[in-house]
Amino acid sequence: xxxxxxxxxxxxxxxxxxxxxxxxxxxxxxxxxxxxxxxxxxxxxxxxxxxxxxxxxxxxxxxxxxxxxxxxxxxxxxxxxxxxxxxxxxxxxxxxxxxxxxxxxxxxxxxxxxxxxxxxxxxxxxxxxxxxxxxxxxxxxxxxxxxxxxxxxxxxxxxxxxxxxxxxxxxxxxxxxxxxxxxxxxxxxxxxxxxxxxxxxxxxxxxxxxxxxxxxxxxxxxxxxxxxxxxxxx
Amino acid sequence: xxxxxxxxxxxxxxxxxxxxxxxxxxxxxxxxxxxxxxxxxxxxxxxxxxxxxxxxxxxxxxxxxxxxxxxxxxxxxxxxxxxxxxxxxxxxxxxxxxxxxxxxxxxxxxxxxxxxxxxxxxxxxxxxxxxxxxxxxxxxxxxxxxxxxxxxxxxxxxxxxxxxxxxxxxxxxxxxxxxxxxxxxxxxxxxxxxxxxxxxxxxxxxxxxxxxxxxxxxxxxxxxxxxxxxxxxx
DNA sequence: GGGAAAGCAAGAGCACTGCTCTCTTATTTG
DNA sequence: CAAATAAGAGAGCAGTGCTCTTGCTTTCCC
Numbered sequence: 090x091x092x093x094x095x096x097x098x099x100x101x102x103x104x105x106x107x108x109x110x111x112x113x114x115x116x117x118x119x120x121x122x123x124x125x126x127x128x129x130x131x132x133x134x135x136x137x138x139x140x141x142x143x144x145x146x147x148x149x150x151x152x153x154x155x156x157x158x159x160x161x162x163x164x165x166x167x168x169x170x171x172x173x174x175x176x177x178x179x180x181x182x183x184x185x186x187x188x189x190x191x192x193x194x195x196x197x198x199x200x201x202x203x204x205x206x207x208x209x210x211x212x213x214x215x216x217x218x219x220x221x222x223x224x225x226x227x228x229x230x231x232x233x234x235x236x237x238x239x240x241x242x243x244x245x246x247x248x249x250x251x252x253x254x255x256x257x258x259x260x261x262x263x264x265x266x267x268x269x270x271x272x273x274x275x276x277x278x279x280x281x282x283x284x285x286x287x288x289x290x291x292x293x294x295x296x297x298x299x300x301x302x303x304x305x306x307x308x309x310x311x312x313x314x315x316x317x318x319x320x321x322x323x
Numbered sequence: 324x325x326x327x328x329x330x331x332x333x334x335x336x337x338x339x340x341x342x343x344x345x346x347x348x349x350x351x352x353x354x355x356x357x358x359x360x361x362x363x364x365x366x367x368x369x370x371x372x373x374x375x376x377x378x379x380x381x382x383x384x385x386x387x388x389x390x391x392x393x394x395x396x397x398x399x400x401x402x403x404x405x406x407x408x409x410x411x412x413x414x415x416x417x418x419x420x421x422x423x424x425x426x427x428x429x430x431x432x433x434x435x436x437x438x439x440x441x442x443x444x445x446x447x448x449x450x451x452x453x454x455x456x457x458x459x460x461x462x463x464x465x466x467x468x469x470x471x472x473x474x475x476x477x478x479x480x481x482x483x484x485x486x487x488x489x490x491x492x493x494x495x496x497x498x499x500x501x502x503x504x505x506x507x508x509x510x511x512x513x514x515x516x517x518x519x520x521x522x523x524x525x526x527x528x529x530x531x532x533x534x535x536x537x538x539x540x541x542x543x544x545x546x547x548x549x550x551x552x553x554x555x556x557x
Numbered sequence: 558g559g560g561a562a563a564g565c566a567a568g569a570g571c572a573c574t575g576c577t578c579t580c581t582t583a584t585t586t587g
Numbered sequence: 588c589a590a591a592t593a594a595g596a597g598a599g600c601a602g603t604g605c606t607c608t609t610g611c612t613t614t615c616c617c
Contacts, residue, residue: 210445287521
């Protein structure tokens with residue numbers, strides 16, 4: 090998309106990438122709180138003030154890492170969607186794809202705990218996510234919606250009944266994020282989306298320690314249940 | 324429980340409380356990341372090194388605040404349980420109490436976002452919650468279990484069918500945390516517990532921004548659904 | 558091509574942090 | 588009353604984000 094013109098811009102792109110790589114490495118190792126600009130610069134053999142030519146503040150570096158993390162987990166979800174069974178178009182296939190997406194997201198989170206915490210843990214105080222993060226942030230949700238759309242086209246989607254006082258909200262959600270899907274799916278998928286991350290966060294942030302043992306099984310069971318809730322029945 | 328013997332011990336208790344109060348105030352205002360021992364000491368008119376006589380490290384202060392936060396949200400849940408309808412013992416009453424507990428927890432979280440983030444956001448790196456936090460941490464879950472127990476005693480609990488590969492885990496969970504409840508409720512309540520916090524976290528951490536508008540309605544709808552999932556039907 | 562403009566690295570410096578150490582003073586205990 | 592103990596005060600260390608000034612190099616434009 091962007092053609093690199095001179096040697097200077099090429100160098101700039103390379104240094105920027107190197108900074109992000111090193112920052113991601115330190116993030117994965119020690120977490121966002123301990124991510125220090127000075128340490129990144131030191132590791133790269135540059136002085137700390139030089140780093141500010143590339144990222145005007147620590148928050149800007151974090152924002153770049155947040156976008157990368159959203160993209161990474163989004164890509165995981167999309168690849169799970171692509172690789173899933175597209176067999177006879179039966180309801181079971183769609184449930185399987187839904188569960189597969191959830192499982193892939195969970196696996197990514199367990200493999201990249203600090204990056205997951207960066208995007209779904211406590212937001213940094215005084216930090217409001219800029220608009221540039223909203224696109225990548227939606228990719229997982231869009232993958233889930235995609236499963237519903239396929240099921241709907243195959244005629245096996247049984248849309249849940251929308252609560253009476255949520256009909257308007259549901260219509261707005263469907264119009265804006267999942268056009269074409271039947272009423273009731275809007276609020277259902279938003280709720281399922283949030284609850285999916287509740288399951289992952291509790292496991293990742295240690296809330297299941299000394300409580301839940303069979304975590305794989307529990308997660309598979311719960312996400313299958315969520316599939317039912319959004320209208321994908323076996 | 325502890326009798327304060329001399330003037331010195333009385334002073335120590337007072338200073339410890341003052342430190343915790345001031346720390347809680349700053350936590351509520353600026354968040355855990357920006358909570359600084361020096362600022363707390365400054366505000367209290369003492370020098371920073373003196374504070375280390377009361378809390379050996381910043382993590383120990385945070386641990387104290389974590390326990391307080393768990394107790395606060397646990398107390399909110401328990402008061403919602405106590406104040407809820409105990410009327411005719413019908414299924415609707417139990418659903419109402421379940422939903423009321425969830426709503427009270429959510430209200431507490433919205434009123435104390437930084438304290439909520441402290442206990443349910445990203446764990447501080449290299450920080451493992453000590454055993455002393457596990458007791459207070461369980462109070463919300465115990466309140467939810469309490470509703471199930473009452474419903475069971477009233478004979479209106481319809482336990483969900485446990486997944487085949489989770490029967491053992493379910494029995495273990497029931498035995499350890501909810502003795503007397505029928506099979507199936509163990510995994511169901513753990514899943515519902517995690518999903519409840521997914522709903523709250525998504526709202527609180529801004530994931531619903533520019534997406535969900537009718538948040539009260541969505542939350543009430545979703546938690547009612549969770550009640551059904553654990554065997555409380557209307 | 559040569560001069561002006563812009564981009565970049567380096568270093569010093571500010572205000573802040575958690576934490577340690579020593580020294581002095583006040584309190585409790587034997 | 589004397590010894591032991593606890594508390595406060597201050598200096599200091601290593602680290603942080605960020606700013607500013609000083610040179611140097613690359614790019615742009617006439």
